[in-house]
Amino acid sequence: MIKARIFSPRFPSDHHLNPFFAGTYTLGDELGAGGYGFVMTARHHVEGYEVAVKFIIKSKVPDHAWWDDELLGHVPTEVMIMSLVNNDNIVKCLDLFEDDLYFYLPLSPSPDARPNFSRRPSYDLFECIEQSKHKRLSENNARYVFAQVVEAVYYLDSQGITHCDIKDENLVIDADFKVKLIDFGSAVVADPTSPRPFYSLFFGTTAYASSEILLKKPYQAPPAEIWTLGVLLSYLLTGHSPFPTEQDAIDGRMVVRETRGGGRISRAALGLMARCLERDPERRADIAEIRGHRWLQGALERGGEHETEIKA
Known part of the structure; x- marks a missing residue:
């Protein structure tokens, strides 16, 4: 030994x-x-x-x-x-x-499974946002990052897997804004061809928890995951949660704060966030709707242009 x-x-x-x-x-x-x-x-x-x-x-x-x-x-x-x-x-x-x-x-986290962290550092997304000039991402970069997270969730959903703890700390990002989802310690697995089961226990992060989870109701994992995406999108675009208080989250009362450094968030982005944060899980968007939303069309085809730089 x-x-x-x-x-x-x-x-x-x-x-x-x-x-x-x-x-x-x-x-x-x-x-x-x-x-x-x-x-x-x-x-x-x-x-x-x-x-x-x-x-x-x-x-x-x-x-x-x-x-x-x-x-x-x-x-x-x-x-x-x-x-x-x-x-x-x-x-x-x-x-x-x-x-x-x-x-x-x-x-x-490297696509070729041969990372070189000394040449191209990876950060968790929280560090990336904190290092950005206005403590948020530009809408263009937020769109690119969010589209990659949506692709990961769409793939997992097709396999019957729900991550259950998507948040900025569980996403690593490199200097080219390529994103990887990490930490499946809270994930659940179900038959993707059958109705998803209901759960009573929650092991994710309260700040990202959906209205039905905060109300301690039985919940299905996929709709709760979509809510989490909405909270993530707000952090990407504004640097803030969409819910100033837990009661706001319970009531589904979305509050979009002014972006740091100015700049308006597009109506399409706000519309997508609202679909993710629909209070009623039965009316909330599913991952297919999110993936097909007009704000994300072409988001993964933008090439290597980035409006902000991640500093080592």
Whole structure:
């Protein structure tokens, strides 16, 4: 066994890495942590590229978040999902390792699965917005970013998967405004050919929670996901939530604040936001409507022109 280098106090002092992982990667620094695990950088010994490795703490995965798979065995739902999904706007799982304490998922946000973070840094979307001149994105850049998120959600929906925690911190973006959805720790899976089930528990982020979730009503995941997209769109365009208070969200009372630095938001963008934030989940837009909305037509064809620059 090859002993783990201790870059984080999260590893027990006597912990040993999976020898196949240790023979392939060298761990770096910790990038962040959540309720079920933490993320560290690692470098491939032979090819030299860097990845982010998510360590899922087995003992912290709740009972409802496990899945029995014919090939993978008894694994967290997140592991099962990451082993299956394949989309340009979703982080790619390169391999799977485990030991007694952890599952390890080497992840790459790069389309070619060979990222070089020193050459082209990746940020979470929150950092990108904070670094922008007016603490928001231009409408053109917001449209491009949002269209990519919609493509990821549309793909997942076709597979019966709902992410359930889409927010700026769970989106990584590079210098070309290419976006990847990350962190499937709250995701749910259902048969895409059958009516979606109702849920009573919520494990996402309250600031993005839909009216029916805040009212503690049974809810379906796909309509709640659309609401989340509406909140995200408001942050992209204005730098603010569309709901000053939780009661505003419960009532579906959308308040679009003035954009920082001036500039008007187009009626088409506001119309799309309103369709996402319809209080009644049965009347709310579905992902097909969102994807086909006129504000998003041609959004992915704009090429490499960007109105703002992400600073290292």
